[in-house]
Amino acid sequence: DTAVSQTPKYLVTQMGNDKSIKCEQNLGHDTMYWYKQDSKKFLKIMFSYNNKELIINETVPNRFSPKSPDKAHLNLHINSLELGDSAVYFCASSQDEGSANTGELFFGEGSRLTVL
C-alpha cells in the first residue's frame, strides 16, 4: 500500500480554471503538508496541518486553499489558475509537528500541474 498517495499525477488545464489535488496518508500521522517544487527544483512549503488544524501558512496566494476533512486527508484547491502555478506539488506527512530533531517526512509521488 502506498503510504502517501496523491491524485491526479498529471493535470493540464487552462488559465482561469479551478482545480483540486487530493492527498491521503495511511501512516496514522498527525501532520500533513503541501510543498511546491518549481522548475529550478526548489521545494517550498506551502501549508502544514496538524490534526486537521492549520499550523503553517507560508506566503502563498489566497487562491490556494487547503482543506483537511480528517487527519488522513489534506486536499489542495486552486482557484483562477495562473501560468506561474505550473509546478509539481507534493503532499507529505510526518508523525510530529516539527522540532529540532524533526522526524522523517514521507512524500507522495507528486502532482505535475501544467497551466496553459
Next chain:
Amino acid sequence: LAKTTQPISMDSYEGQEVNITCSHNNIATNDYITWYQQFPSQGPRFIIQGYKTKVTNEVASLFIPADRKSSTLSLPRVSLSDTAVYYCLGLDSNYQLIWGAGTKLIIKP
C-alpha cells in the same frame, strides 16, 4: 535560519564510495541535520539524520564534526540506481526543513 551549501553536482562510478559535503555555518545549537534523496519524477525520500559525530544506517553514513558547521553524507559502493538529487537540510524558525537546490549525483558505469 540554518541555510546549507552543497555542491551543485557530482559524478562518480559504480562501486565507488561517494562523499557529499554540506556546510551549515549557522546551524542552531539544538538542530539536527537531515539528508533526503530524490529520484526523477518522485517525491523526496529520507536518508539519514544526525546531530553530531557519526550516524550509520543501511543506506548511508553521516559524519558531523565537533563544530557542527558541516556534515558529510557517505554512500558506500554506489550503483547506477543511486543517481539522484541529494538534499542537505537545516531548519527554519518554525522547525520546518529548508530545501536548497541539492546535489545532483550522477553515477556512471
